[in-house]
Structures are given as C-alpha cells and as structure tokens.
Amino acid sequence: MLEDINEKCAVVGIHGNNEASKLAYFSLHALQHRGQEAAGISSSNGKKLQTIKKRGLVMRVFDEKKLETLRGFSAIGHTRYSTAGDDSILDAQPVFARYDLGEMAIVHNGNLTNAEEVRNKLIANGAIFQTFMDTENLIHLIAKSEQKKLVDRIIDAVQRIEGAFSLVFLSRTKMFAMRDRFGFRPLSLGKLSNGGYIVASETCAFDLVGAEFIRDVEPGELLIFEKDKKPQSIKVFEPTPKHCIFEYVYFARPDSKIFGQSVYQTRKNMGKELAHVKPVEADVVIPVPDGGVPSAIGYSQESGIPYEMGIMRNHYIGRTFIEPTQEMRDLKVKMKLSPMIDIIRGKRVIVIDDSIVRGTTSKRIVKMLKEAGAKEVHMRVSSPPTTDPCYYGVDTPDKSKLIAANMTQDAICKYIEADSLAYLDKSALLRSVNSKEDNYCTACFTGEYIV
Numbered sequence: 054m055l056e057d058i059n060e061k062c063a064v065v066g067i068h069g070n071n072e073a074s075k076l077a078y079f080s081l082h083a084l085q086h087r088g089q090e091a092a093g094i095s096s097s098n099g100k101k102l103q104t105i106k107k108r109g110l111v112m113r114v115f116d117e118k119k120l121e122t123l124r125g126f127s128a129i130g131h132t133r134y135s136t137a138g139d140d141s142i143l144d145a146q147p148v149f150a151r152y153d154l155g156e157m158a159i160v161h162n163g164n165l166t167n168a169e170e171v172r173n174k175l176i177a178n179g180a181i182f183q184t185f186m187d188t189e190n191l192i193h194l195i196a197k198s199e200q201k202k203l204v205d206r207i208i209d210a211v212q213r214i215e216g217a218f219s220l221v222f223l224s225r226t227k228m229f230a231m232r233d234r235f236g237f238r239p240l241s242l243g244k245l246s247n248g249g250y251i252v253a254s255e256t257c258a259f260d261l262v263g264a265e266f267i268r269d270v271e272p273g274e275l276l277i278f279e280k281d282k283k284p285q286s287i288k289v290f291e292p293t294p295k296h297c298i299f300e301y302v303y304f305a306r307p308d309s310k311i312f313g314q315s316v317y318q319t320r321k322n323m324g325k326e327l328a329h330v331k332p333v334e335a336d337v338v339i340p341v342p343d344g345g346v347p348s349a350i351g352y353s354q355e356s357g358i359p360y361e362m363g364i365m366r367n368h369y370i371g372r373t374f375i376e377p378t379q380e381m382r383d384l385k386v387k388m389k390l391s392p393m394i395d396i397i398r399g400k401r402v403i404v405i406d407d408s409i410v411r412g413t414t415s416k417r418i419v420k421m422l423k424e425a426g427a428k429e430v431h432m433r434v435s436s437p438p439t440t441d442p443c444y445y446g447v448d449t450p451d452k453s454k455l456i457a458a459n460m461t462q463d464a465i466c467k468y469i470e471a472d473s474l475a476y477l478d479k480s481a482l483l484r485s486v487n488s489k490e491d492n493y494c495t496a497c498f499t500g501e502y503i504v
C-alpha cells in the first residue's frame with residue numbers, strides 16, 4: 054500500500070525525569086513512522102514552559118544544543134503527518150498557550166468529529182484562532198472553563214468534544230494524559246528505569262528509552278502526573294472500547310504492543326487466516342515490503358508454501374512529488390520497490406499486501422512481477438476491502454478514490470491484472486486480533502461509523 058493511507062500523528066509525554074526532553078526526543082524517533090512532516094517538544098522546569106517545533110524529521114528539527122534549552126523534569130512531544138500542500142508551522146504541535154492559570158502545552162493524536170461546531174461557537178463568543186487544528190479548540194475550552202483547577206478544566210473541556218483523542222497536556226508542574234471513551238488511538242503507560250513515567254502512542258518508544266510497560270491508558274481515563282507521586286487515575290467517561298483495527302493492519306510498528314497485543318504476532322495471525330480462508334496453489338509467497346512481511350510469513354507457515362523476499366524496498370528515497378507522466382509514475386514504484394528476478398522468474402507467486410487503497414500501486418507491483426518473469430501473480434490482502442474514509446485521525450483518500458468503493462472484487466482483479474485477488478474478510482480479521490467482544494472500529498471496511 055505504501056503511502057496511500059497515513060497515520061496523522063504520534064504523541065509522547067515524560068514526567069519526573071531530569072532528562073525529560075532528551076527522552077522525549079528519542080521516543081519521537083521511535084515513533085517517526087506515524088508522522089514525518091513536523092516535530093515538536095515542550096518542556097517544563099517547574100517555572101516556565103519552553104517549546105521548539107519545526108517542519109521536518111525529528112533528527113532534523115532537534116540537535117544537542119536545542120535539546121539543552123528544553124530543560125526540566127517534564128516534556129511532551131509530537132510528530133505530525135500533514136498533506137503535501139500544507140506547510141504551515143502553526144499547525145505543528147505542541148500547541149502552547151498562556152492563560153489565567155499560567156502556561157499550558159498540548160499534543161494530540163486523533164481527530165475531533167465536532168471540531169467545526171465547537172470552533173464556530175467559540176468564534177461566535179469572541180475567540181481568535183491561529184491555526185486550522187482541532188486541537189486548538191481544547192486550549193480555548195480550557196481557558197474559558199469556569200472551573201478553578203486545571204484538572205477540572207481539562208475534564209470540562211473533554212466533555213465538550215467528540216471523536217478520537219489521545220492527548221497529553223503539560224502545565225508548569227503537572228502532566229496529564231487522556232484517551233477518548235472509545236480508545237480509538239493507542240496510548241500506553243510505562244515506568245522509566247532511571248525515574249519517572251512515560252506515556253507514548255506505541256510501546257516501541259519504551260524499548261528505545263529503557264522503560265517498562267505498565268499498561269494502556271484506559272479508554273475514557275485521565276492520568277495525572279505529579280513529581281514524586283504515582284500517577285493518579287480519574288475515570289472521566291465510561292469506557293466503550295472501539296480500537297482502530299487499522300493500527301494492527303498497517304500503522305503500528307511490528308515491535309510494538311498495542312491494545313494489549315503484539316502487532317507482529319497479530320499481523321502473522323492475519324496471514325495465517327488468509328492462507329486458511331483464501332488458499333491458492335503457488336511456488337512462493339512474497340510480501341510487499343514492509344507492511345506485508347509478517348502476514349506473508351504467517352501465510353507461508355500456514356500453507357507450507359516457501360516464503361521469500363521477492364521484492365526489495367529502497368528505504369532511502371523520501372517522497373517523490375514529480376509524477377507528470379505515466380512512465381514517471383511507474384518509475385516512482387520502481388525507485389521504491391525492485392523485484393528479485395531469480396526468485397520470481399518462472400514461478401507462481403502469491404504476493405501479500407496489507408491493504409489496497411487506490412489500486413494504482415498494486416497494479417504497478419503486479420506489472421513489475423510479471424515483467425520479472427512471474428508465471429502467475431496471486432494478490433492476497435491481509436485486510437478487507439477499504440471502502441470508506443476515516444474520520445478518527447487517519448488520513449484517507451475520499452470515497453471516490455477508494456477502488457473497493459467503486460469496483461467489484463473481480464473488476465479490481467482485472468484492473469490490477471492479477472491472476473487472482475482475495476481479501477481477508479471482517480470475521481477472519483477479528484479472529485486474527487483475538488477480538489472476543491466487538492472491541493474494534495472497522496468503519497473504513499464497513500462504513501459503520503461509531504461517532
């Protein structure tokens with residue numbers, strides 16, 4: 054699938070450690086796959102907040118000198134994805150504000166579904182907005198709340214918003230972490246080995262900074278971090294879990310544990326289910342790297358068909374914006390992916406991808422494999438057809454661009470010129486993630502939206 058669908062952000066928070074901003078920086082490195090357009094960190098030394106944010110990758114935005122200026126025992130950080138045309142630094146996070154109780158910074162992963170309505174009301178009451186971000190609504194709601202304490206203002210504010218939010222707030226002395234009642238986006242809590250706590254979008258950040266996973270922040274839970282105290286928990290909403298199943302399909306790093314399970318193992322389960330429900334005779338199973346790798350291993354183990362790295366991925370080419378002609382578009386895929394001709398030539402190949410969004414990348418991959426001499430190409434997809442856009446924090450093309458919303462499976466197979474095409478169905482996907490109850494959002498496969 055490569056870059057047809059993008060996670061919008063990652064968040065991290067460190068509290069109770071004098072290396073807070075450095076630990077936030079390393080955590081953002083581990084979370085870079087969730088957003089590459091901008092990065093930022095705010096820190097607090099108990100007296101004031103400092104913020105640095107800029108467009109670019111984490112390692113380009115920060116250096117030793119900049120991190121030295123972000124002193125203190127607490128820091129929050131963010132990496133952001135944005136669409137190609139949007140280059141406003143104002144839309145990078147953390148969002149910082151001064152208000153009657155002092156200073157505050159916020160980072161947010163998710164998407165507020167009533168953002169426009171809330172914003173229009175705030176503007177009608179005299180609020181002035183600097184950015185297009187729904188996160189800025191929270192600053193205004195907190196600043197305008199009539200509650201006396203920040204914690205009560207945060208509770209007041211989150212009761213006025215709807216949708217997906219994993220949030221981390223920083224004040225001069227405290228840090229707060231909050232997840233919406235559905236727990237759409239992941240957020241985990243860990244303990245740092247040299248003192249203090251960490252919250253992060255994925256546990257791969259914990260591994261890098263030497264933190265021990267404690268548990269997920271519960272859907273609807275607010276955690277309050279104060280120096281030299283254990284985090285205090287407040288149940289703001291009754292939890293009704295609807296975790297984003299696409300985190301398992303594509304976004305999260307395979308070495309993370311999210312929603313209580315290993316991402317790698319879950320993807321392997323998807324491949325095993327796929328082999329079980331959509332078998333086909335073939336000589337070799339290959340993944341579309343990197344997303345298809347664990348599922349292809351699972352497919353191979355279940356089917357007994359040998360696994361090979363039949364396609365190599367070039368990791369060193371960022372985004373390419375030049376695509377004026379058909380040949381240039383084909384070249385773009387070839388720059389990223391190249392076939393291992395000796396593995397493919399003369400073989401019946403099963404190629405596993407995590408999803409098909411527009412269909413154009415799949416078409417080019419099939420063409421590339423056939424040009425490399427594959428006798429047959431059978432496309433297997435480790436998720437159901439993507440038929441609907443996401444409103445909960447994932448950047449998806451409109452419905453008109455989603456191939457499965459506009460073509461039957463047979464028509465897609467013909468369009469991508471594969472010898473066969475099969476997807477994992479919803480019930481097999483739910484089995485792969487061990488969903489005993491209906492704990493997952495699957496709206497981009499079903500159109501059944503939760504909020």
Ligand code: SF4
Pocket residue numbers: 237296297298299300442443444445446447494495496497498
């Ligand atoms: S619609 Fe899809 S991508 Fe969005 S939260 Fe639900 S499962 Fe995740």
